[in-house]
Amino acid sequence: MICMKYLVVILLLNLVLADCANNNNVILDHCPSDVYTYAQQKMQEGNYTEAISKFKALENRYPVGQYAPQVKLNLIYAYYKSANLQMAQAYIEDFLRFNPDYSNIDYLLYIRSLTNMVFDDSKTQGFYGVNHLTSNSDYASIALFNLTQLLIYYPKSPY
Numbered sequence: 510m511i512c513m514k515y516l517v518v519i520l521l522l523n524l525v526l527a528d529c530a531n532n533n534n535v536i537l538d539h540c541p542s543d544v545y546t547y548a549q550q551k552m553q554e555g556n557y558t559e560a561i562s563k564f565k566a567l568e569n570r571y572p573v574g575q576y577a578p579q580v581k582l583n584l585i586y587a588y589y590k591s592a593n594l595q596m597a598q599a600y601i602e603d604f605l606r607f608n609p610d611y612s613n614i615d616y617l618l619y620i621r622s623l624t625n626m627v628f629d630d631s632k633t634q635g636f637y638g639v640n641h642l643t644s645n646s647d648y649a650s651i652a653l654f655n656l657t658q659l660l661i662y663y664p665k666s667p668y
Contacts, residue, residue, distance in 0.1 A: 541567060545576050552583060557591035578608060585620060594624045615659055619668035622655035 539547075548563035564584045567576060581604050588597035601621045605614070629648035659666060 541571055541574075541576055545580070548583070552587055555590075557587045561587045561591065578604075578611065582616075585617075589620060589624055589627075592627075594628055597624050615663035615666035615668055618655050618659040618663070619666075622652040622659065625649070625652035625655060 544563055544567055548560045548567070551557075551563065552560035561584060564580050564587065567580050568584065571577065571580075581600060585597050585600045585604065588594070588600065598621070601617055601624070604611070605617055611617070625648045629646060629652065659668060
């Protein structure tokens with residue numbers, strides 16, 4: 510009986526270690542530029558789940574460096590397009606906090622307003638017959654505020 514317990518423990522440890530080893534090989538076996546290019550390609554194809562997976566692996570392995578700001582911006586866009594708005598908002602806030610002098614802040618204000626507009630335009634409101642005019646419009650107000658900031662601070666922005 511004791512031998513069986515040891516056997517189960519050893520098997521579980523092997524499974525855990527094998528899983529850990531497989532997750533790291535994605536980045537360790539390839540140079541960062543190849544992984545970045547692959548993730549970009551997946552994002553352009555509309556495979557946002559795969560793109561997010563690769564960008565997250567790059568972000569975890571190389572949190573600072575040549576690709577770090579662009580990886581975070583790509584994650585924001587991929588989360589937005591995959592309708593994971595909470596993660597998009599979290600990355601936007603983190604990016605603004607840690608990169609206040611970034612040259613394309615106007616893009617972040619724009620994408621932040623888009624996420625807030627999508628938060629406000631809930632499909633469940635229409636399904637349950639909620640009148641959009643009488644519903645809570647906090648997200649719409651925040652989106653309008655973000656767009657106003659964009660127009661005031663960046664009047665020549667393409668966004």
